Amino acid sequence: MPLRARTLLGPGPSNPYPEATVALGRPLLGHLDPVFLGILDETSDRLRQVFGTANRRTLPLSATGSAGMEAAFVNTVGPGDVVVVAVNGLFGQRMVEVAARCGAEVVAVEHEWGQPVDADRVLAAHPSPKLIAAVHAETSTGVRSDLQPLAAGKGDALLLADCVTSLGGIPVRLDDWGVDLAYSGSQKCLGVAPGLAPFTISDRAWERRIEKPQSWYLDLGLLGGYAGEAAGSGRTYHHTAPTGMVVSLHAGLGRIIEEGLDAVHARHAEAGRLLHEGLAELGLELFAAEGHRLPELTTVKVPDGVDSAAVRKELLERFDVEIGGGVGAYAATVWRIGLMGANATPDKVALVLAALRETLGR
Amino acid sequence: MPLRARTLLGPGPSNPYPEATVALGRPLLGHLDPVFLGILDETSDRLRQVFGTANRRTLPLSATGSAGMEAAFVNTVGPGDVVVVAVNGLFGQRMVEVAARCGAEVVAVEHEWGQPVDADRVLAAHPSPKLIAAVHAETSTGVRSDLQPLAAGKGDALLLADCVTSLGGIPVRLDDWGVDLAYSGSQKCLGVAPGLAPFTISDRAWERRIEKPQSWYLDLGLLGGYAGEAAGSGRTYHHTAPTGMVVSLHAGLGRIIEEGLDAVHARHAEAGRLLHEGLAELGLELFAAEGHRLPELTTVKVPDGVDSAAVRKELLERFDVEIGGGVGAYAATVWRIGLMGANATPDKVALVLAALRETLGR
Missing domain, CATH: 3.90.1150.10 (Aspartate Aminotransferase, domain 1)
Structure with a gap:
């Protein structure tokens, strides 16, 4: 046919950048090959640039963007933790669902679809949440919500941002804004095929993480022994990284940074x-x-x-x-x-x- | 460089089959494109052939083999359920860890590494487990354990098999043997790059599944609306499938079946x-x-x-x-x-x- x-x-x-597709034709590397580990480290560096962060723990997770969302919640909230979610589209709704499956007490702040997040309402929804979550670019409605007002008023809470559709398309400056955790997907403005979830977490969020998340696959504590944090020596095998996809993401990010x-x-x-x-x-x-x-x-x-x-x-x-x-x-x-x-x-x-x-x- | x-x-x-690498160069398709959905359905058919099963619910999960393991447990066991795990290597140990994170009461039956699973000991470990789990081909030790004796004696329990290193390399005949759930990885004997976890679950296991697993990403009930079960009409979006990887798996499986x-x-x-x-x-x-x-x-x-x-x-x-x-x-x-x-x-x-x-x- x-x-x-x-x-x-x-x-x-989206159709990938040509550089990302060409990279898929490179000879496959093993996940513990020093050549691959060098590419993985560079990929983390490049992700830091596009996320606008200095977070040590910045890495591509081995699944699609929705797994990035799950990783964010399972590593930060457990039974009884209060989570405030700004809901102005499908992906806000999904956050509510994912947080609930972690046992969190979820306060959903509903907005009319097509409208941006109202930071005042979200910040007023609970006096002391552990986490506030919002979608930077709602894929279901095409709406951008500004994260800075949420960060400015978050107080002691952690701020989580869904950057699936924003990263690589509109400015993302997590550190300037004060966002603690964010995830994205490879297949949108990063211009790579679907299959990876770029992820980043601040030291501040890391210190308050769940020590033993309900997900083994997305346990950042275990993953940190392999990617992101552990530059240089002492890599610990966790799972077999999708090496071909990482090399492709590396190339797509390289294209973006070169442009x-x-x-x-x-x-x-x-x-x-x-x-x-x-x-x-x-x-x-x-x-x-x-x-x-x-x-x-x-x-x-x-x-x-x-x-x-x-x-x-x-x-x-x-x-x-x-x-x-x-x-x-x-x-x-x-x-x-x-x-x-x-x-x-x-x-x-x-x-x-x-x-x-x-x-x-x- | x-x-x-x-x-x-x-x-x-492993180095992929050339067919699988060539397929990565095909123009990328959307995850709801009828052309892609046809390829996805064929991929499920091909997976049924290599798994030796007629299970309707057979599909590639959008993550690596270890996520297949996690999907198997989160969809079948919850707090207090008894799980017997045959441990004769690293991946048996991992099963114990993953099952425990589901809240299961885990009975680990330890074996010397390098030895196959002793079915009699595993079957005698508990009178009425919900699930018995074993690794068909232990990647850590290079050992094959026969699944048939476990299936023959499982009684009312479900039998779960890790086929990560066996599928496509040695015979796997789940239905003949009586295995209820199995998962694999794309990057070993299936001859495709890492990134997908072939997965299958019998109707018998499906009927006893956890209605709302702690993982949203790996919730087979939600996934079933998109892939595997729902041949034909009424696809429900769950997450963006890694379309390029699925097309590559389709090609790798095609090579195996043609040979x-x-x-x-x-x-x-x-x-x-x-x-x-x-x-x-x-x-x-x-x-x-x-x-x-x-x-x-x-x-x-x-x-x-x-x-x-x-x-x-x-x-x-x-x-x-x-x-x-x-x-x-x-x-x-x-x-x-x-x-x-x-x-x-x-x-x-x-x-x-x-x-x-x-x-x-x-």
């Missing part, structure tokens, strides 16, 4: 601006609150009388262009268009606009 | 036999109990007075050949030589024997 070369303009995965973080963010901003303008010209309405729209993930209201799924199907079959539907209550009424990593370019904007124009008959 | 093309003859990862499972097993058996003979000719002694030696993973006693790490270093630096050290108490006194998947061939045997001969000065 002929291969299909899709242009992946949904909420992720320059500011330039990469500017490229995403410009692509998003072009898309938002073009959608308006097509008479389409955006879903996310103005002033908080992500350039890398745009939510569009499906026009009345238009079959969302049929349009997506035609885009995929006729143009090999994948865009996403909405989620939850907005499954059929919102489209999600991603311009992430390698796809944050004017040609991809032109393609998706042209394909939408023709498919919608506008 | 020049790339190093290693010959990976340790306990895994023929019996032929693949025979190739591993022959390579192992050649290696065992050659090591004897070098005057080296095997560690694993005779009659239970894995062809795909051979444990060798380090001769007195030989520096294990120095030999491994020379093999790696001079010959680009990776072999493994021992683990635990045998870290410095045992080598582990893998002939897995694509590497189960006479040329790899000849290479490692020649390199050892020269390095040891024999």
Whole structure:
């Protein structure tokens, strides 16, 4: 069967940077090979740069972004700990679910979907939570929420940020802002195939971690003997790292750093601006609150009388262009268009606009 | 820096089948693309063939083999459940640890390392466990334990088998034997890069599963809406599957099935036999109990007075050949030589024997 070369303009995965794909063709290395360990250490260094952190414990976890979320909670909260979660989309909801499975007492602060997090309400939700959690870039709604106000008011609490859709697309400066833990996914603006969850945790959070998390696989204490912290000597085997994927992430990050973080963010901003303008010209309405729209993930209201799924199907079959539907209550009424990593370019904007124009008959 | 093309003859990862590497160069697909879902379903079918099972719920989990172990326990045992674990190496020990983190009451049946599991002792360890767990092919010792006697005597208990190092190397016939749950890893005899954990669970085990496991990421009930069970319509998004890795696993499994499972097993058996003979000719002694030696993973006693790490270093630096050290108490006194998947061939045997001969000065 002929291969299909899709242009992946949904909420992720995105088409990887060419450098990341080329790296998958490199001869596979063992997870204890000194050559690989050097690449792993460099990968952690590069992750520190894109996360904007000096955290010693910064590493790619061997699973997808959702496992990064799970790792964040299982390592920091246990039965009875109070967790305040800002919920303004699907991934906030997921945080509530994951924290509850750790036995935490969860205070969910619900927001209307499409709106950013209201830091005042979140900070007022409980006088002394152990952890406050929020999504920096909500993949379900295309909304950016500012983390700095949460950090400024967190007091003694730890602040956890979901950076799955923000990292590599818009500025992330964890240390400047005061974020204690964050995770991401390889397959969005980092421009690598799905399979890894970049993760970082501050010393402050580390000191208050759960000594023996309910998850062995995601136990940062055990993982720290292999990656992140233990630069140099004395590597302890924990599990077999997905070496090929790490080498690919290393290459994707290398590409981003070579292009320059500011330039990469500017490229995403410009692509998003072009898309938002073009959608308006097509008479389409955006879903996310103005002033908080992500350039890398745009939510569009499906026009009345238009079959969302049929349009997506035609885009995929006729143009090999994948865009996403909405989620939850907005499954059929919102489209999600991603311009992430390698796809944050004017040609991809032109393609998706042209394909939408023709498919919608506008 | 020049790339190093290693010959990976340790306990895994192994060099992938060429088909699996080539597949990584295919254009990346989205996790909800019908083309990808077709490949995912075929991958489950192929996994059923190599696992020797008709289990509807057979799928690749989005993490490495150790996460397969964790998925097996979190979905089947909770606080107070009795779990009997046969421990004859590191991975049996790990099972004890993972089960304990689920709150299980664990009965560990210890064996001398290098020996196979004694089914009578394991079955006598507790009158009515919920789960009995054993490692089919102990990666730490190179020992095969027969699962049939455990299955025959399991009574009402569920039987869980670690098939990380057996699957694709020696016969695995879960349904014939009566194994209820099993997991593996992509990076050993399946001949794919590390990053996925093939997993299967019988209807019998499914009916007694934990409704809401402590892990959200590995919750088979949620995963079942996306992969494995839900052939055809109504896919529910759970997490972003590592699509590139799944396509690579699909290709690796396709290679195995095209070559023929019996032929693949025979190739591993022959390579192992050649290696065992050659090591004897070098005057080296095997560690694993005779009659239970894995062809795909051979444990060798380090001769007195030989520096294990120095030999491994020379093999790696001079010959680009990776072999493994021992683990635990045998870290410095045992080598582990893998002939897995694509590497189960006479040329790899000849290479490692020649390199050892020269390095040891024999």
